[in-house]
Amino acid sequence: MADPSGPLLASPHHSPSAYMVSNPTPASGETVEVSVVVPDQSGVGPVMLRTVHDGEATFVEGRSRRVGASSVWTFDLGCHNEIVNYRFWCGGSEPHWLTGEGLVGHDPTDRSDFKLATTGATPKWVPETVWYQIFPDRFASADPNKPLPEWARHSDWDAPIARGRAAMSQVYGGDLDGITGHLDHLIDLGVGGIYLTPVFEARSNHRYDASSFERVDPLLGGDEALVRLAQACHRAGIRVISDLTLNHTGSSHEWFQAAQADLGSPEAGFYFFGDEPDDYEAWLGVASLPKLDHSSGELRRRLYEGPRSAFGKFLGAPFELDGWRIDVANMTGRLGLSDLNRQVRSAARATLDQIDPDKWLVGEHFFDYSLDATGPGWHGCMNYGGVARPILSWLGSEPARRTFMPGPGVDARAGGSVAASIDAVMSSVPWQFVLGSMALIGSHDTSRWHSMAASPELARIGVALTMTLPGSPCIFYGDEIGLTGVGNHESRRTMPWNRDSWDRAELDWYRSLIALRGSSQALAHGGLRWAERADDALAFIRESAEERILVRACRAGTPALRLSEQLLGTNQAELVFGDGTVSRVDGNLEFDLEGPGVAIWRIGPQALTQL
Structure with a gap:
């Protein structure tokens, strides 16, 4: 028996991808073939499949044949439940289990099993796409002289970002037509999708405090500008998704204003009120972000149930968005003993599938997202846990690691621990969820990657890993030209359009990796x-x-x-x-x-x- 710490390629191997599973997106009731490659050097034999049927462990015998210097064991796996767990017993002088975390010499729990889901496939184009995330106020402006609302404070394009709360009212004037006017850069870069942070009317530059879910902010050009951008992108072969918050609204939202004016109104049922209009639950205690109560059927109808909901409206004509990124997906529908998260994500997915099942639904999640990967719902998540954190732990500077997350931050890890972390995250969810997740190392919520990496050379390694690990790679605008920024305000700096200031070597690095990713079915x-x-x-x-x-x-x-x-x-x-x-x-x-x-x-x- 080969020691699990010995030559890695000498160990038995399986992946739940199409390479070793006849259909990695089975329907309920379907039987698929799964295969394990067992090198002769491993000393393993025989092999049995262990799966779980209605909660009961079941063992399946397989068929063995010779392929080169290995035996290939193939098993019939019945896909009966929503999540199909399976692992392999590897016999020999020292029996081991082959799980999603690798070859182990102890009896594992089902959490580390390989997993398939019978609840629908991730659209094929998602892992084939490299995303370009844009914070609309900071990318480009087609109309720098537009009038500003009373909450906004104008800043010149090259002005420094303010500190503290003033940073959220600082408006540089970027808009959707500005993005449309610079699509040549994205086409040259080779990206296949644009992810826009929120575009709804709000009272901040980040717009996660929506005043309405029915209108695109006039500061960004209104509904017509979003239509123009989406149409131009689609003509160029670029998909477009945007950001929707199902967890909360802004305190200026028309629903919340109606609720505070009359606690007996239907809108009051959209929130968690006490006895007074100013007594309500808010996201993380932030008074400007009142939390939504998804037990309200009227809220669900208006927000995400059916094609006429706000969620459905922007997926259909004339906007034709290609999907949604759901903000704070991990907290949505959850408050104390009430947990409606599964119901919310299932209903949102049902609406998306009704409109077009080839659109994408991805949830924000910084932590362990395995509980939210069950049932029809998000196709995937923003994979901070399985991509960003492991890469940062290996390549990040000490200050960046310590400030990336609350508490102790992210600890420094050696390569073996990094690989184990990636395996642990991937094995906790179905394979299609991994492919349907964003692979990223930075966003509008973090410092920029070039400010987190311990050196420019290590920064480039991190970019390459993001482009080659499973998932749908996503880069933050400006990373491709070497932009820096510490903290989530400084990271949202404006895009410099004086191309003489760009790091051309960095741009070539990104462009080459994106081209390789786009040409490779294996990646x-x-x-x-x-x-x-x-x-x-x-x-x-x-x-x-x-x-x-x-x-x-x-x-x-x-x-x-x-x-x-x-x-x-x-x-x-x-x-x-x-x-x-x-x-x-x-x-x-x-x-x-x-x-x-x-x-x-x-x-x-x-x-x-x-x-």
Whole structure:
């Protein structure tokens, strides 16, 4: 039996991707084939499948055949429940379990099982898309002289960002037509989608305090400007999603104003009021953000149930948004002993599917999102837990790690722990949820990545990991030209349109990675297999039926990675990104690069077509 800490490619391997599952998005009642590759060097045999049927553990015997220097075990997996859990018992002199967290020598819980969902597929285009997040007030302005409402304070485009609460009323004048006027930059960059933070009328520049869910803010150009932007993007092959808050409104919202004026009104039932108009529940105690009560059927009807709701309106004509990002998705519908989160996400998904099941629904989540990945609901989440935090723990500076989250922040980790963190997060949810999630390392809610990474070289490694790990990569506007900013106010600085100020080398780095991502089925849909988990080096293979991609990242100088041609199933490798080299040495392929750095190779397809 191969020790789990030994050569990674010598261990049994499975991924719940289409490479090893005949249908990773099964319908309820369907039976699919799942396969495990067992290298001869592992000493494993026989293998059995363990699954859970209506809460009862069930074991299934499989079929074994030879493929190269491995045995391939195939099993029939019945997909009976909403979430289909399964893992593999690997027999031998020292039996182990193969789980979503790897090969383990203890009896694991079902939490780490591989998982499939029978509740609908993530749209195929989502993991094939690289997103460009835009904070509309700070990207570009088509009309810098527009009149401002009384709450807003004008700032010139190059003026510094204010401190404290004044930062939220500071308006630089960016608008939706400004974005439309600069689509040439996004087309040149190669992104496939734009994610807009909220565009509804509000009383702040961030607009998470909506005054209405029916109107686009006139400061951004109104409804017509959103239509113009969406149409221009669609003509260019770029999708558009925006931000919707189902957890709260602003205190200036027309519903909340009606509720405070009459606690007997239908709108009063939309919120959690006490005996007085000023006694109400607010998000994290922020009085300007009153929390919504989803037990109100009228609220649900107006906000997200059905095509005529606010949620449905902007997915249909003439706006034709391609989906929604749901703000504070982890807290939506939750207050004390009341938890309606599942009902909210299921109803929102039902509306989306009724309008067009090929649209995307993604929820904000900074933490453990496994409880919210059940049932029809979000296709995925903003994957801070499985991408941003692990990458920051490996590549981030001490100040950035300590201030990324409340409490102790993010601890420094070696490569092996980083890989274990990624595996733990991915194994906690169905594979389609992983593919349907945003892979990101920064946003409007964090410092900019170039201010968090411990060095410019490590920053580039982080970008490459974001572009090659499972999920739908998302970059924050300006990161591609080297913008910096500490804290979530400074990170929202204006986009400089004097192109002489841009970091051209950084732009080329992003452009090349985005092009590679867009051309690779393995990076979009392939499974993930670790090939190296050293303190200062990580390497993994993304593999699909069409191709295999090997990514190696080194945060410091490290020895070359030597992989057995027999275990790889090929002696072919072609460098497709970075400055690495590959050579053949005594039946091995040796992958080398000068650290810190990252290199990506396309390796020969393994002879597993019989899977």
